[in-house]
Amino acid sequence: MNQKFVNSVFILLASIFILLQSCGESTENTKTDDGAIDELFDDASLEDIPGDNLTFYLIPSPKDMFDFTNDENLPYSLEVLNPVENADKYIDTKTQELGFGIYSADLAYTAAFAKTKDAIKYLSVVRDLSDKIGISSVFDESLVQRFDNVEDSKDSLMSVTNDTYFDIVKHLELNDRKSSLALISAGGWLESLYIVVNLIDEYKEDDKTIQLIADQKNIFENLILYLEQNKDDENIKKIIEDLKPIQKIYNGLEEVDIENATKPEVAAGQIIIGGARKIVITKEQFANLKQIISEIRNKLTGNNV
Amino acid sequence: MKIMKMKILILMLAFALPYTASAQCTKKLDFHRLRVKQPWAYNNLSKSATCTSGNQYEFVLTLTKGKDYRIQFFAASVFNNTMNFKIIDMSTQKTVMDLPGNIYEPGAGKQVLTDYFDEDRGKMIHPYFDFFPASTAKLKIIIDIPVAKQEIEASDSYQAPEQKNRGCLTVLVLDKPASGGW
Numbered sequence: 001m002n003q004k005f006v007n008s009v010f011i012l013l014a015s016i017f018i019l020l021q022s023c024g025e026s027t028e029n030t031k032t033d034d035g036a037i038d039e040l041f042d043d044a045s046l047e048d049i050p051g052d053n054l055t056f057y058l059i060p061s062p063k064d065m066f067d068f069t070n071d072e073n074l075p076y077s078l079e080v081l082n083p084v085e086n087a088d089k090y091i092d093t094k095t096q097e098l099g100f101g102i103y104s105a106d107l108a109y110t111a112a113f114a115k116t117k118d119a120i121k122y123l124s125v126v127r128d129l130s131d132k133i134g135i136s137s138v139f140d141e142s143l144v145q146r147f148d149n150v151e152d153s154k155d156s157l158m159s160v161t162n163d164t165y166f167d168i169v170k171h172l173e174l175n176d177r178k179s180s181l182a183l184i185s186a187g188g189w190l191e192s193l194y195i196v197v198n199l200i201d202e203y204k205e206d207d208k209t210i211q212l213i214a215d216q217k218n219i220f221e222n223l224i225l226y227l228e229q230n231k232d233d234e235n236i237k238k239i240i241e242d243l244k245p246i247q248k249i250y251n252g253l254e255e256v257d258i259e260n261a262t263k264p265e266v267a268a269g270q271i272i273i274g275g276a277r278k279i280v281i282t283k284e285q286f287a288n289l290k291q292i293i294s295e296i297r298n299k300l301t302g303n304n305v
Numbered sequence: 306m307k308i309m310k311m312k313i314l315i316l317m318l319a320f321a322l323p324y325t326a327s328a329q330c331t332k333k334l335d336f337h338r339l340r341v342k343q344p345w346a347y348n349n350l351s352k353s354a355t356c357t358s359g360n361q362y363e364f365v366l367t368l369t370k371g372k373d374y375r376i377q378f379f380a381a382s383v384f385n386n387t388m389n390f391k392i393i394d395m396s397t398q399k400t401v402m403d404l405p406g407n408i409y410e411p412g413a414g415k416q417v418l419t420d421y422f423d424e425d426r427g428k429m430i431h432p433y434f435d436f437f438p439a440s441t442a443k444l445k446i447i448i449d450i451p452v453a454k455q456e457i458e459a460s461d462s463y464q465a466p467e468q469k470n471r472g473c474l475t476v477l478v479l480d481k482p483a484s485g486g487w
Contacts, residue, residue: 053354054360054361054362054363055362055363055364055365056352056354056362056363056364056365057365058350058352058364058365058366058478059350060348060349060350060367060369061349063349064348064349064350064369067372068369068371162347162349165349166335166338166347166349169349170331170334170335173328173331174328174331208371211370211441212369212371212441215367215369215370215440215441218367218441218442218443219367221443222365222366222367222443225365258440261439264437264439266437267373267435267437267484269413269414269435270373270435270436270437271401271402271434271435271436271437272436272437272439273368273394273396273397273401273436273437273438273439273442273444274368274370274394274396274397274438274439274440274441274442275438275439275440275442276396276397276440277396277397277440278440278441279441
């Protein structure tokens with residue numbers, strides 16, 4: 001009787017497993033010319049599995065921040081990057097995962113300026129850290145070869161860097177490493193903002209990059225809410241505390257109506273969003289933000305500046 | 306002893322199942338990413354998540370001035386496209402989109418999930434929604450997935466049971482430099 005029961009349960013579980021595998025791999029798809037596809041994964045058999053996240057706070061990658069740098073003629077400077085030697089100082093999970101995010105942003109910055117030699121140097125650090133945080137499988141031979149063969153062009157380097165970032169996120173999500181992903185995102189965002197604020201020598205009221213930094217208030221709010229979803233993790237709790245002074249400055253930024261807001265001319269079918277209000281950062285607030293961000297970033301990276 | 310082993314095995318599988326589902330969704334996102342065509346580029350704000358009918362999901366994201374954005378949605382066919390999509394511009398608190406996943410006669414800007422035939426282009430198109438941020442704006446996408454009623458003839462004395470489905474829901478975000486510049 002017992003043996004029969006065990007056999008039945010085994011067959012049932014094996015069937016569920018095979019069903020899940022087959023749903024993922026071989027269901028026939030209906031594809032349109034536009035590249036759309038009917039989702040491959042269907043599962044009507046799973047009910048009441050707890051743990052569904054109902055709100056997703058989406059954080060941009062460092063690449064999005066640096067997309068604007070070339071337009072604004074911001075200078076390229078190795079001095080604003082975290083020195084590669086610092087990587088040896090990261091010996092615990094928090095500093096290694098944060099460091100991984102920080103160096104990923106540095107890599108994205110070198111790629112945005114098509115500095116292949118520097119990018120390869122930073123890729124090497126990112127790769128070493130990936131080994132320490134258990135995601136080295138992302139850096140397989142084909143990816144390393146792509147970096148070796150990369151042309152000296154922004155598009156080529158950006159494409160490989162962006163694919164790498166996607167693969168890292170994918171790997172962490174596949175392995176349900178939510179807090180690692182949250183720490184890496186925090187490190188990436190902090191370093192991206194640190195780089196941009198430190199490339200600006202002088203505050204100008206209507207400068208696009210200054211506005212971009214003020215607009216980071218929205219992204220920072222999302223980042224904090226995202227971190228708070230994972231605050232059961234001690235390292236996340238600590239980083240939320242670390243970022244509090246930045247939160248204080250961003251909370252102090254005012255949102256004002258845009259004077260003489262005119263309806264922009266857009267392509268057919270485009271939906272206009274925003275445009276009525278904008279976030280304003282004053283000269284003093286910018287100086288404070290620059291100082292606070294530098295302090296936090298240098299503390300977290302182990303830079304004695 | 307054997308029963309104890311079985312319990313452990315069942316427990317392990319119960320934990321493994323949601324992760325397997327989540328892994329499948331991540332692979333779906335990769336699938337769509339690799340099919341993005343120029344001039345659009347994949348944006349890392351994209352997300353694919355495991356969702357269950359009977360729930361309302363929210364995706365909060367910031368679209369930056371200086372770029373044009375295109376958002377597309379994909380849902381597992383187990384949901385039968387019966388869900389509702391709402392997008393709120395948080396900077397103005399205005400609802401900028403409120404559409405069902407599916408309608409009887411699909412067309413551009415009428416539904417979110419069902420492909421339609423585009424006369425001008427002469428091909429099937431998956432619905433897409435283009436956004437122009439006149440200033441950097443935060444969007445909240447609200448996706449409501451109702452619980453499906455099982456297709457059993459209902460009578461006065463019998464209520465059809467509700468059926469909960471589970472599958473992937475993908476929010477695909479693409480971008481390109483704004484055609485009108487900053």
